[in-house]
Amino acid sequence: MTVRAENVTVRFGGVTAVDNVSLTMERGQIVSIVGPNGSGKSTMFNAITGMVRTAAGSIQLDGARIDSRPPHRRIALGLARTFQTPRFDPQITVEEAVMCGFYPRKACSLFASMVRTPAASAEEKTFRERCGSILSDLRLAPFRDLQMSELPMGRVRLVEVARAVANDPKYILLDEPAAGLARDEQKMLAYEVRRLADQGVGVLLVEHNFNLIRELAEHVVVLKEGRMLLEGTPAEIASDRAFIDTYLGRAGQ
Amino acid sequence: MRSNTLSRFIPALIVVITIALITPVIAASPFWLDNSVLVAIFSLLALSVGMAYGQAGILSIAPAAFGAIGAYATAIVTARYGMSPLLGLVLALLLPTLLAYPMARAITRLSPLPLSIATILLSIVLEMAIREGGDFTGGYIGISGIPTLWFADSLFSMHILSWALVAGVIILYANLTVSATGRAVKTAKHDPLRATADGINVPALLAVYFALSSSVAGLAGWLYAHHLTYMGPDSLTMHVSIRIVLMAVIGGASTMLGPVLGAAFLTLITLYLPAAETQGMIFGAVLILVLLVAPNGALGTNWAKLFSKGRGRTAAKTANGKNVTGGAT
Amino acid sequence: MFEFIEYLTRGALVGVTYGLLAFPVSLLFSTTGSVDVALGAYAVLAAAVLYVIGGPLGVIVAIGVAVFASILVGLISLRLNRPGHIDHIIAVLGTFGLATFIESFILTVFGTNPMIRQPFSTFWDIGGIRVSPQMGINVVVCLAILSALFIVLQKTPFGRAMRASAVNPVGAALNGIPVKQIWFATYVLGGFLAGVAGVLILYTTGADYSTAFNLTIWGFGAAIIFGMHGPLRGFAGGLVIGIVQALSAGYLPGGWATAIPFIFIFVILSLGRMNQIAATGGRV
Secondary structure, eight states, X not given: OEEEEEEEEEEETTEEEEEEEEEEEETTOEEEEEOSTTSSHHHHHHXXXXXSOOSEEEEXXXXXXXXXXXXXXXXXXXXXXXXXXXXXXXXXXXXXXXXXXXXGGOOSOHHXXXXXXXHHHHXXXXXXXHHHHHHHHTXXXXXXXXXXXXXXXXXXXXXXXXXXXXXXXXXXXXXXXXXXXXXXXXXXXXXXXXXXXXXXXXXXXXXXXXXXXXXXXXXXXXXXTTXXXXXXXXXXXXXXXXXXXXXXIIXXX | OTTHHHHHHHXXXXXXXHHHHHHHHHTTOHHHHHHHHHHHHHHHHHHHHIIIIIITOOOOSOHXXXXXXXXXXXXXXXXXXXXXXXXXXXXXXXXXXXXXXXXXXXXXXXXXXXXXXXXXXXXXXXXXXHHHOHHHHTTTTOEEOOOOBTTBOSHHHHHHHHHXXXXXXXXXXXXXXTSHHHHHHHHHHHOHHHHXXXXXXXXXXXXXXXXXXXXXXXXXXXXXXXXXXXXXXXXXXXXXXXXXXXHHHHHOXXXXXXXXXXXXXHHHHHHTOOOHHHHHHHHHHHHHHHXXXXXXXXXXXXXHHHHSTTHHHHHHHHHHXXXXXXXXX | OHHHHHHHHHHHHHHHHHHHHHHHHHHHHHHHSOOOTTHHHHHHHHHHHHHHHOHHHHHHHHHHHHHHHHHHHHHHHHHHOBTTBOOHHHHHHHHHHHHHHHHHHHXXXXXXXXXXXXXXXXXXXXXXXXXXXXXXXXXXXXXXXXXXXXXXXXXXXXXXXXXXXHHOXXXXXXXXXXXXXXXXXXXXXXXXXXXXXXXXXXXXXXXXXXXXXXXXXXXXXXXXXXXXXSHHHHHHHHHHHHHHHHHHHHHSOHHHHHHHHHHHHHHHHHTTGGGTTSSOSSOO
16 A cells, blocks of 8 residues: 655656656655755656656556556545645635545536435535534634635645545645644644544655654655655654755754 | 525525516516516526636637527427427537537647637537528528427416526526535636646536536527527527627626626617627627626626725735735734 | 649638738737737728728728737736736637627628729739739738747847746746736737738738638637747648638538638647647646
8 A cells, every 4th residue: 555656757848857766655654755945846746646747667556557647537546735835716715625625525426416416415515524624623613714815825735735635535745734834833733644644644745844854754755956865764864964964954953 | 514505596596586576567568578588598698608607717609609509409300390399408408518528528628728719610610500501400591480389388488487497507507516516617717737636637527517508508599499489590690609708797707697697788788789780899898898897797796895995906916826925924 | 633733822822821810829829828819800900991091001000900909909918917817718808809899890880891902913824823913922921020020039138038928927027027018019919910911811812890700710720730839830830721721612512611621720729739838847
């Protein structure tokens, strides 16, 4: 039960954004990708979710190759992701935004939704209830009727996480979810991410805050200029000379 | 939950109440009953634009073309072959869908813009095909003697039937909008990439909406043919399509009632407009004006926000979607 | 065989003007991501004005009127769009409004009569094919304008700014490039080219009020056949459209002759030529 990316290479025109990177995440495990801006972290996300085409390498989900499948099929297999720059419609409410995340769970046909069959009603009700509990888990319940545009960026990121969680994913890819959060909100997020992992969700986390990584991640992959610099446990990484020089020295503590 | 269940029925309820209030006033006047049926037909056409453009972001210049397909389908089976208008209804709902879905699937990837161009092509080619259709479509002469509906053979019953259909379509449409599919299509309109990350097959979903909207137009065409009992190549042209788009935009294309309001407004205004050839100038100018002043239409605009000083600016900024309130608190 | 070559030549010569219309389509699409549906209407407007005034003055006024109309569209799109928030569809809707307005204006003022002028009564004989000298003028004018534009786009600072705002409007705006002004200029350039095309069309095949949308479609089709990467591809696309028209007019019966070119463009659209910008390429 793993997502396995092997020797993935992504090119944009002449630029190689990701060069021969391999990465494995198990269900229930928290893996973190770190690296300076432009080192290919987000591109790795896009490669796994199918939003960019890989030039070489393979991506497997639970043993099946998915690199030729379109993004929506991969999401349907149990992947979910957030964006580094949150993408959202500023005019919808927080609740609506999270409700959008349930789409892959939808079982009712178009016709059933139109005539609102009892099954469709029940489904909508389940989604609303589940949405309510996700919102209160992430302490977003007080904001449910606010418009997205009225939220500070940190909370918008949390809504993104809630939206991804709504899919009930087996694997979740979080792109800098803690940026812009206050300390206690970071703690709450860390708790929720840990809880997700304990429930058996595989978490891939892009994060700049090494304290958070140390607290959460079991395995860390360091990228630099699209290549894998090193990997290991947070403790190993933190004591590595090369890592301290290129990364931690500037942005870490 | 909360007010959702109720709010889904409010638009249809407003239509029903309004019609119930108007009916006693106009019941004695064939002129107004006739116009009321026309408003209902154009409401359906404008609702089809609302579904495609307001919800899914597909600007279709072919609502009248899909309406014409529905109208000709029923005209041919009833007037030419003497078959039941109910068969005509099935065809009027089905044929536009069967054309629209593959068309949208073939053309749409992530952006619906090429599809808009294709709808212009469809309109032009269809008008040509109708003219060249010989006896089958009646060519330039058109098809006359389309029977009225046996279950609605008076103007009054036609008035009731067509508004009942409008209310019915609005209920289905509102149900769909407040569902996972409805939310998905809104996301796809706003940001196709975000929608893809939600697990939505954007091109397929857009095609489904386009097909649905075209079958609503087909329904309107069915009513049109049986109401006017005549269908000709000049009946539902691209110019009518532009008028229909204008109706939806004026009223508020993304709302449930906006298209109905726009259809009523424009149909009534047209009664007092000068000759047909200058109407295009008026419609064109009004369309541009509406887009400049209130691109979301009468019912889609937050007027209070627009008029309150200073906050109007914030509203515009908010629509930007970029770094509205950056940083943490 | 001779007949075939004759159709081919005629078609290519008519197609030259479509090439002129194709350029603004591809330029506008790559710069703003939008489409100006009123392009054909500018061309017909220019043709109508020249038809009435005539002479060199007429040519200038005709092109001026087309440019004026495109300025209106440019202003509308400035009002509706800004870098970071671009609603392509709403801008397209605006150009629709203008196209409808112009079409109806022409119908009201000039009526339904076809407008055409044929200044040459003698014909060139090229290998047995009779060709009006006007065709020669068309080719020369189009090639001259397109080459000039090609140089402007590739070599001047304005061209670089234009290409930069096409690739990344937000980034270009951050680098001090006046993206909105560039968009505006793109619309107006479209009006100018459409005006020139209208003038040539009046002297070649003629136009009437209902030609407006058709011309837009031809220009659009010409632009997408070989992809929207520069004026020369659009020019080649124009030739292809012209040839398809001439061949179907020559070999097919009435209705099909007019329908086939449209269906041809429909097929090209469904090949997805316009969608290559999609989601890939660049950071998400």
